Amino acid sequence: MSEVQERSEDPVYQNHIDGQPCAGAEGRQFKAVNPSTGRPWGSFVESGAADVDAAVHAARRALDGPWGRLSPTRRGRLMMAWGDKIAAHAETIARLESTQNGKLIGEMLAQARVVCDWLYYFGGLADKIEGRTIPLERRSVLNYTLREPLGVVGVIVPWNSPTFLTLMSCAPALAAGNTIVLKPSEVTSASAFELVRLAEAAGFPPGVINVVTGARAAGEALVDHPMVAKICFTGSDGAGRAIAARAGARLASCTLELGGKSPNIVFEDAPVDNAVAGILSGIFAAAGQTCIAGSRAYVHERIYDQVMERLVTRARAIRIGDPLAAGTQMGPAASAAQLHKNETMVARALEHGAALACGGERAKVPGFEGGYFYQPTILHRIPEGNPILQEEVFGPVLAITPFSSDDEAVALANGTRFGLAAGVWTSNFARAHTMARRLQAGTVWINTYRALAFNSPFGGYKDSGLGRVNGIESIDQFLQTKSVWCETSDEIQDPFVMKV
Structure with missing residues (x-):
């Protein structure tokens, strides 16, 4: 045997x-x-x-x-x-x-x-x-x-x-x-x-x-x-x-x-292509089914439209399908219950005033009609207090919001009961290290995301x-x-x- x-x-x-x-x-x-x-x-x-x-x-x-x-x-x-x-x-x-x-x-x-x-x-x-x-x-x-x-x-x-x-x-x-x-x-x-x-x-x-x-x-x-x-x-x-x-x-x-409700914070001097790639991988690479999913994105108002356009374009192009196939970029939700949660939480976010930029419904995959596939989803123009900014979805759902100052970015990022991880995207390393100290998170990534190592401590703040x-x-x-x-x-x- x-x-x-x-x-x-x-x-x-x-x-x-x-x-x-x-x-x-x-x-x-x-x-x-x-x-x-x-x-x-x-x-x-x-x-x-x-x-x-x-x-x-x-x-x-x-x-x-x-x-x-x-x-x-x-x-x-x-x-x-x-x-x-x-x-x-x-x-x-x-x-x-x-x-x-x-x-x-x-x-x-x-x-x-x-x-x-x-x-x-x-x-x-x-x-x-x-x-x-x-x-x-x-x-x-x-x-x-x-x-x-x-x-x-x-x-x-x-x-x-x-x-x-x-x-x-x-x-x-x-x-x-x-x-x-x-x-x-x-x-x-x-x-x-x-x-x-x-x-x-x-x-x-x-x-x-x-x-x-x-x-x-x-x-x-x-x-x-x-x-x-x-x-x-x-x-x-x-x-x-x-x-x-x-x-x-x-x-x-x-x-x-x-759990987590981890933010990616993109400043106006950020390497935009890298930041967009980091946001996409942080929320969609594993269909959002990771505790460290970057489910919130805060983007400086000067580059917000540019980043938003790139995110939506690339999210719509993600190849959804059989996770065992080499060309697939995103697989299904892990269970019927998780698929239902994705649908319910997006619907609730829309009811509370969020706007849908892309996705927002089940994905149809030929040959896998019974599968639990959900489209990569981006929500924007999100009013303060919307539950999508506070509650963990654990699915491919990104909530994106503009900010105008470092203090506002910190307040928005820290404004949840969670504190597992955060991403900071900037070319100004003085700002980056200052943000690392101010963010209430157990892990802070600077110009990268979803990096873990056996010899680097990992865990959460707050809830x-x-x-x-x-x-x-x-x-x-x-x-x-x-x-x-x-x-x-x-x-x-x-x-x-x-x-x-």
């Missing part, structure tokens, strides 16, 4: 617990749907509390057993080997994800190939986790600290970039010595099984990474489980709030990477989340500190006096 599971036309997946496929305790299943065709694709376990409990206990056994006994260096080497396995099977993983979420095969392939860098980086950090020796007043006492794993970590990932977002959470958690229970989105569950099989093929002990599929009930059972020390969640801010409240009730910590992924600081969120005191003197101490 190959390292990657062979699939039939309608594959059937079971949960993966303690290194073995496991049928659901209640025997229930659900079907995933190919958004390009609207037809079912693959069956998965509809997990409940019993399935999650089995996975958590398997993760705990691995933590107390073979995984916990590995040296940090060996643990890091296994992570690097896992990265090699994923890179070797990147095409299989990418095709699965593109089939299930409708994103372009090229983007899914690029993500599957690049995640090995995350595993190399955090694998290399595994044996760089160090405690400290604390200088105390009493010289006869040795006090030092240990950095230890939290325990079992629950990872809940969305459907838009499943492998990429899974590794962004799992890599630092594993480097710190934790074990994982992974609940993928019910929209894109298949690639999680390929990842865990490849991890075990690379030498990971069974139970280090477990996969349970399902919808809300499975996620709630994972968040509520008393043996889960931490939850890592990527998704909507509404779901993030609910997860934080449930986890907080039992004092479990969370890392939350939530866009808690904590950071990527970079050295992310590993600290998966560790706890233990203080150890050791009396080195033979002198008899008074048992009723505090040692200060």
Whole structure:
């Protein structure tokens, strides 16, 4: 049998617990749907509390057993080997994800190939986790600290970039010595099984990474489980709030990477061609289905008409179609629910006074009549207070507005409850760096957009989340500190006096 599971036309997946496929305790299943065709694709376990409990206990056994006994260096080497396995099977993983979420095969392939860098980086950090020796007043006492794993970590990932977002959470958690229970989105569950099989093929002990599929009930059972020390969640801010409240009730910590309403700010001295390309790629390249989608554009009034004309012309020319085809530039919405959300939010924006520059309805794609395709949409002349400027669509919908001064641009950009990312387009680098300080966003790009790296922290301000992924600081969120005191003197101490 190959390292990657062979699939039939309608594959059937079971949960993966303690290194073995496991049928659901209640025997229930659900079907995933190919958004390009609207037809079912693959069956998965509809997990409940019993399935999650089995996975958590398997993760705990691995933590107390073979995984916990590995040296940090060996643990890091296994992570690097896992990265090699994923890179070797990147095409299989990418095709699965593109089939299930409708994103372009090229983007899914690029993500599957690049995640090995995350595993190399955090694998290399595994044996760089160090405690400290604390200088105390009493010289006869040795006090030092240990950095230890939290325990079992629950990872809940969305459907838009499943492998990429899974590794962004799992890599630092594993480097710190934790074990994982992974609940993928019910929209894109298949690639999680390929990842865990490849991890075990690379030498990971069974139970280090477990996969349970399902919808809300499975996620709630994972968040509520008393043996889960931490939850890592990527998704909507509404779901993030609910997860934080449930986890907080039992004092479990969370890392939350939530929604965004990210602005691209184009000044009058900007490199216009680059800015237009950046705006287009920021909102349409992934059909708007990324947390960092540049769904708002603020363009200086002196160049507003010029930029607007170019955006509309190029948006209308975007090739919509089969995400597995090489010439396609934009695929479908990932689900019928997301397609309906696109339609509803555009209609609401128009009702509140916005004007439609292009798009605004379903796209007709020959041969894919049942698919969930939506046209690249640009809204303009948008009145203040319009919900399209405040609420995340997660679709190919751009809201564009002019501004006249730097202060106005800052006020407009910061005028939402979100703060995930922002783009600044200008030839004046003094202005650019000043804007970077003034913008309330966890990531600010200057004359570029949608750039991420394994060693650069990523996360949100305000309602866009808690904590950071990527970079050295992310590993600290998966560790706890233990203080150890050791009396080195033979002198008899008074048992009723505090040692200060």
